[in-house]
Amino acid sequence: MRQALGVVRRNEWVNGRYKHLTVYAPGLAQVSQAGQFFHLLCGADVTSVLLRRPMSIYQMDPGRDELHFLYHVKGEGTRLLAEKQVGHTLDLVGPLGHGFTLAAPWRHVLVVARGVGMATLAPLIASARQRDVAVDVILSARTAADVLGEREFQAIGARVFTVTDATGSSQPEAVRMRVETLLGQGHTDAVYTCGSARLTRMLGEVANRWGLPGQVALEEHMACGIGMCQGCTRVFRREGSAVHLRVCREGPVFPLAEVMDA
């Protein structure tokens, strides 16, 4: 974990709302894990936007010394990030937090991603497939055009299901039925999710009912990203009591069973 200067290699639109950012940052991909994040300085100075913006690692490419991010251009911070040109420097702090765990004996996992939550789960899916773990992915988005990653995940051998608001198939109850069907096939060892509070609650209930381990990557507004400000804490169920934990430091990935206020 450190403060470093990377260089923008690519920063391109993948659809009308998301951009894919590739940063040359020697030594960082090697020490990054799926589910961890970087804290990016989006503006040129602290007065344009004061705080850094947390972004999950979307891909790490140690061979090319590259980090990839997939981000939704949402407000002022990501707008400034979207303006970065090839060759510009990018000040980044990370990798931060704790990533996903994929226990050695697990052979089959289920991943539920909503929107840009897919970016956070992408490196998990990639590393599971590398270890030849079977992966079912449910991708939820507003419209079919907003669905990202379908072909990318299929190409590495994941089974992908897409659900959208446009067709009503993304309703938590509909997704629950899909999940239950997949779990009913009897092979799933663990479930993962990111991107939606409602889906997180749903998946937590289902995982609990099936006695399956589950993990979620949470988002919370952050100031420091490194554990100092206590701005990102949320309440979790741990060892029988409610504890305040920092999403940036103890998370952003938490056991589904510990989540209380998703």
Add this chain to the structure above:
Amino acid sequence: MRQALGVVRRNEWVNGRYKHLTVYAPGLAQVSQAGQFFHLLCGADVTSVLLRRPMSIYQMDPGRDELHFLYHVKGEGTRLLAEKQVGHTLDLVGPLGHGFTLAAPWRHVLVVARGVGMATLAPLIASARQRDVAVDVILSARTAADVLGEREFQAIGARVFTVTDATGSSQPEAVRMRVETLLGQGHTDAVYTCGSARLTRMLGEVANRWGLPGQVALEEHMACGIGMCQGCTRVFRREGSAVHLRVCREGPVFPLAEVMDA
């Protein structure tokens, strides 16, 4: 005078400290006069730098619908201005203030410019030469490398003298001697200056002694640039009494004889 959006056509370094900015801004060059200025929005939003930056018109090219500025990259505002790329928009308010006057009977004028003050005087020199008025120009700068405009002014037929800090020739007393010599030749109808308080005081005294009309373009920190805030007022001698005048509105060009606190 209005708020308009121009488009950057060129924005290039002319030496290590100054940039030449060309802006396509239909209709504005036509109504601009030498000595007037524009108020430029340098940042992308009000929080990067809040206030606009006043910049003199360095050239106006009605044929191409272009305005030119020559600016010293000094602090945060001009640093942001320097980052503008070809094709970027530039929000400008102007032309503002009152420019220089060149009375019809005047056939020979003397111009004393210090540093980037030369940018403010350039369109005056150009229009004087266009009207076939003889122009003596004294260009003062820190070093020979910092002297700007020498060839440009010579090309249009001005007589140019350069003085620098490096050689000591730019000391007010040395410049005064040069001015007195030129005035001693007996042809000069008026004097103009911009860019140095010490040279302004000196030229004011000399003009007064020779009974010559003189004008100076002043600089003052500005908020609005259009007369509303009274942030740029200075005290002037007018009709026998000391009056507060707004540099942005009643100026930036004032009769040398009115200046009290240059």
Add this chain to the structure above:
Amino acid sequence: MTSADLSVQIGQLSLRNPVMPASGTFSEDLAEFIPLNELGALVTKSITLDVREGNPGPRLAETAAGLLNAIGIPSKGVAQFIAETLPFYRNFTAPLVPSISGDTAAEFARLAVLLSSEPVVRGLEVNISCPNLEDDGKSFAMDPVQTYRVLRQVRQATRLPVWAKLSPNVQSIAEVALAAQEAGADAVVVANTLLGMAIDVETRRPKLGNVTGGLSGPAVKPIILRMVHQVAKVVRIPVIGVGGIRSAEDVLEYLMAGATAVQVGTYNFVHPQGMVEVIAGLQKYLQRHGYASVRELIGSVIT
């Protein structure tokens, strides 16, 4: 879509919309950029009884998302103001609300009397909060008793609507607002600038000739918004919010916090056309959210 009703009521005065310029950040000069009649009201730079010069320069210093000013109250005096400035505003229908400033309660009352006989004057903003006039930034508005005293005398001197412009450099602005209300003010304007300072470390001199000055601009918005919320909770009269506004969203925050109208200051310097754009943005928001009137939003924050 039918357009929403933007009009608001400040005591007896109806405004066609809740957006007006803040005192000292507006003058006749703006008429070259926007149609002044599209504004809710027109508030002038504070004027004084006699001629004043204002502070020595430099009078301005930029800070992070803020502006420090130590203009002081340069003024041509009320007589010249009546003779030279008022005629200009007769060409406009937007209500003119001169801001008045005095060194004593009696001066304020005298100004109120003189201006009340001018039909073009539709209200008075009583600037008891200018932080530059007296030592170390003190002002009438830093004391509820002084506030009451000044506003009471102005109230007795005029039938015009009277707005009290308060200072944010106090511990409990709600207390001062209550004093103004008690004295008969028709509205409170929250607030003037926060006392600040900046130093040029190369010269070791203050960046302002007056050493300290008033901080305005986006930087102060969270502070003043909080004050508007605190004041609106306790007073019955309308609150006019002013501090850091540069967008329709900012205006909406103020309305939701309890303001009935707002003033735009520093942003006029940055975008001469800014107020007109802000009013258009307000209309858009109301339509998008299906509000029939901007008045539905006043004090509507859900806490």
Add this chain to the structure above:
Amino acid sequence: MTSADLSVQIGQLSLRNPVMPASGTFSEDLAEFIPLNELGALVTKSITLDVREGNPGPRLAETAAGLLNAIGIPSKGVAQFIAETLPFYRNFTAPLVPSISGDTAAEFARLAVLLSSEPVVRGLEVNISCPNLEDDGKSFAMDPVQTYRVLRQVRQATRLPVWAKLSPNVQSIAEVALAAQEAGADAVVVANTLLGMAIDVETRRPKLGNVTGGLSGPAVKPIILRMVHQVAKVVRIPVIGVGGIRSAEDVLEYLMAGATAVQVGTYNFVHPQGMVEVIAGLQKYLQRHGYASVRELIGSVIT
């Protein structure tokens, strides 16, 4: 060039340089980014006697050049702080100054007693100014009498240097500073955050779970700098300036205005290595201007 002397003295405590983190914006975690021993001192997040949860979320909202926080004082309680946190700081030579927060003067005194027996603790910062603990942002530091009472009890409870952290949400911070001095404080820290608010206009809800919160960051610097100047003019004890620092120039402004040392808060979030760079920048300025010691600059503004 020989390097300038950066050391300063806060009462009995010598600091190797005048730059330290502000309470609540620093933790052990920063050791992964910078060598903590390069800092002038180490000030912890405020701790309380008992366990506290802090405020409900959201706890953060960004504003123009500022940050609103309503963290509150989540705390594991002083017993656990002594058992778990203090051992970490035994590895460092930079003096540790825990910040303490209590609901009563007696609680502050008890905290002082408990921490005074720990050799690693080299001073105490008494946070009487947290704007989130009580209704509408009130705190001990809003009243000179309460300030005196708390500081007096802490003074009597410990021989450690005692720093009083003041609130900027007051009319006359100089008066409160004098009360702290009178009570025996060794330094005053000027100041905590300014009470502010922000509203999400789409949901009409405050952006902070606690409705209001404390504003920090570059936005507030001109205001706090002015307060440091006002306080330094009247007190004999050192002033520690804190508000919006993000560069060596900012530190220099504070020193020139009268501060003997400074704290860096929000900027640590933006640049974990920021304080070390600021210290280097300070050294450079001193050398460039030929000052032998940073102490020559304290209060050196030319007014």
